[in-house]
Amino acid sequence: MEPSAIVRQVQDAGVQLITFFYCDNGGIIRGKATHAARLAGRLNSGIGLTVAMQAMSDMDRLQLVEGMGPVGEVRLMPAPDTFTILPYAPQRALMLADLMTTARQPWAACPRDFLKRMLARAAAQGLTIQAAMEPEWYLARPAGDGFAPLDETLDNHSVGYTMAQDVIDDVVAALEAQGLRVEQYYPELGHGQQELSITHADALRAADNHIIYRETVRNVAWRHGLYASFAPKPFPDQAGSGNHIHFSAWDNDGRVNLFFDPDDAHNLSQLAYHFIGGIMEHIAGLVALTCPSMNSYRRLSPGSWSTAFACYGPDNREAALRIPSLFWGSEMASTNLEFRPSDSSANPYVALAGLIAAGLDGVERSLQPSPDQRIAVDPARLSPDELARRGIRRLPTSLPEAIHALETDATLTAAMGPALANSYLTIRRADWELFSQHDAAYEVRHHFYKY
Numbered sequence: 001m002e003p004s005a006i007v008r009q010v011q012d013a014g015v016q017l018i019t020f021f022y023c024d025n026g027g028i029i030r031g032k033a034t035h036a037a038r039l040a041g042r043l044n045s046g047i048g049l050t051v052a053m054q055a056m057s058d059m060d061r062l063q064l065v066e067g068m069g070p071v072g073e074v075r076l077m078p079a080p081d082t083f084t085i086l087p088y089a090p091q092r093a094l095m096l097a098d099l100m101t102t103a104r105q106p107w108a109a110c111p112r113d114f115l116k117r118m119l120a121r122a123a124a125q126g127l128t129i130q131a132a133m134e135p136e137w138y139l140a141r142p143a144g145d146g147f148a149p150l151d152e153t154l155d156n157h158s159v160g161y162t163m164a165q166d167v168i169d170d171v172v173a174a175l176e177a178q179g180l181r182v183e184q185y186y187p188e189l190g191h192g193q194q195e196l197s198i199t200h201a202d203a204l205r206a207a208d209n210h211i212i213y214r215e216t217v218r219n220v221a222w223r224h225g226l227y228a229s230f231a232p233k234p235f236p237d238q239a240g241s242g243n244h245i246h247f248s249a250w251d252n253d254g255r256v257n258l259f260f261d262p263d264d265a266h267n268l269s270q271l272a273y274h275f276i277g278g279i280m281e282h283i284a285g286l287v288a289l290t291c292p293s294m295n296s297y298r299r300l301s302p303g304s305w306s307t308a309f310a311c312y313g314p315d316n317r318e319a320a321l322r323i324p325s326l327f328w329g330s331e332m333a334s335t336n337l338e339f340r341p342s343d344s345s346a347n348p349y350v351a352l353a354g355l356i357a358a359g360l361d362g363v364e365r366s367l368q369p370s371p372d373q374r375i376a377v378d379p380a381r382l383s384p385d386e387l388a389r390r391g392i393r394r395l396p397t398s399l400p401e402a403i404h405a406l407e408t409d410a411t412l413t414a415a416m417g418p419a420l421a422n423s424y425l426t427i428r429r430a431d432w433e434l435f436s437q438h439d440a441a442y443e444v445r446h447h448f449y450k451y
Contacts, residue, residue, distance in 0.1 A: 001080045003043040010036045010093060013085050020047055020076040020097040021211060023111060023347045025427040026058040027292060028450055029211055031097070032076060046075030046100060054109045054423045057430040058450060065423045074107045075100045082208050087177040088219045096208045108419035115353040118415065119203055121360060127249040127258065129356055132200035133210045135344050136241035137230045139164055139192045139221060147227055147448060149192030149235060160187025164194060171196065171220045178216065180209055190238035200246065203356070207348040214344065230344035230451040232291070233298035236440060240299030240306050243344040245290070245355060248336040249275070260335040266314055266323050267335055275337065276312055276321055276369040278362020279355065283310045283320060285409030287395055288402035289354035292428060293345035294435040295447040297398050300341060302380035307340040309379040310393045312369060318378045320395065341395055345451050350424070357415035399432045
């Protein structure tokens with residue numbers, strides 16, 4: 001969309017504030033707003049932001065990261081094609097922003113630019129990555145010093161539809177009004193837990209959509225007097241909430257799904273198998289990008305539908321990488337892979353970029369996944385000896401373990417670049433140091449409303 005068209009829409013709709021949002025190293029959505037009268041200028045100059053924000057921990061404690069202190073500034077530069085007037089707050093609008101230097105260059109610590117760089121790397125190999133994020137989340141009411149689930153219904157329970165229908169109907173309407181097409185919805189396993197998916201898009205747009213999605217759900221819930229939490233484990237006694245990443249690689253025209261091969265037993269091409277091989281190779285470090293919060297590791301446990309083991313398999317929802325069955329009549333178009341150890345405490349740009357970096361390493365090195373890691377059972381049911389024989393490793397069981405795996409994975413850290421990798425790892429260590437000194441209630445409370 002042209003800047004002049006954006007300004008005209010803002011004027012015609014009576015919008016007052018337009019927020020330039022970004023997602024930080026802690027997976028927290030932050031931003032600054034400009035008044036409509038200043039929008040034309042801000043579309044060209046951006047809004048100033050201290051470089052310190054990429055060194056700010058989840059609890060707003062500034063960490064020591066070289067080049068990210070009180071001196072220095074970057075610009076929040078909005079992406080015009082992300083402009084949307086907010087249906088739940090019609091006097092406001094949002095745009096997703098890149099972090100740019102004052103010399104108008106991408107800042108090396110910008111998460112959105114990390115994804116752009118990985119997509120450019122894929123495009124150089126003739127690949128266009130499409131993706132969709134499939135988040136789960138809870139609706140809750142304030143209760144004493146904490147929160148209580150909206151209901152106590154069962155998984156897919158018709159009563160769950162009834163209890164949440166007013167909120168969900170408004171969420172669907174708000175998403176559709178912003179151009180996010182809803183695919184399916186159902187009440188999930190946990191009390192008050194929901195799953196509502198939107199259609200896939202080019203990978204950058206898919207990550208942008210996830211930010212808009214989270215903002216929409218939270219704001220619509222708030223207008224109903226409720227809280228929506230995307231935290232991985234907001235209720236310790238209930239099911240965890242994931243954010244599964246579906247992805248596929250197409251030709252540069254976006255017409256042919258290069259993951260599809262009708263002659264393969266699982267309908268996957270050699271390209272898809274190379275992606276699986278790369279992801280299996282880097283999965284331990286990758287988890288630090290896709291399950292990056294302290295709260296994430298309350299969810300990643302065996303037998304809890306959260307994929308605690310490094311394996312893959314057809315329609316295996318306890319495998320880290322699921323090969324979904326295809327839809328009749330659209331076999332080529334529906335071919336994709338689903339990465340399951342992922343949640344919404346992740347920065348979607350970082351998570352998706354890391355996944356692509358791992359997959360492209362598999363492509364570039366012609367890696368093949370081990371047949372022994374392909375299983376058609378819950379890996380938690382295999383004996384320790386059988387798991388070891390098949391090379392099926394446990395995913396990291398704690399944030400420090402995941403951090404260590406990432407910092408020793410030269411492929412992933414090189415893809416991120418020193419500035420982003422250093423600031424990201426510093427923030428994650430700070431989170432561990434803080435939350436490890438407190439009990440579970442403190443951790444849950446401070447994760448509940450951040451995500």
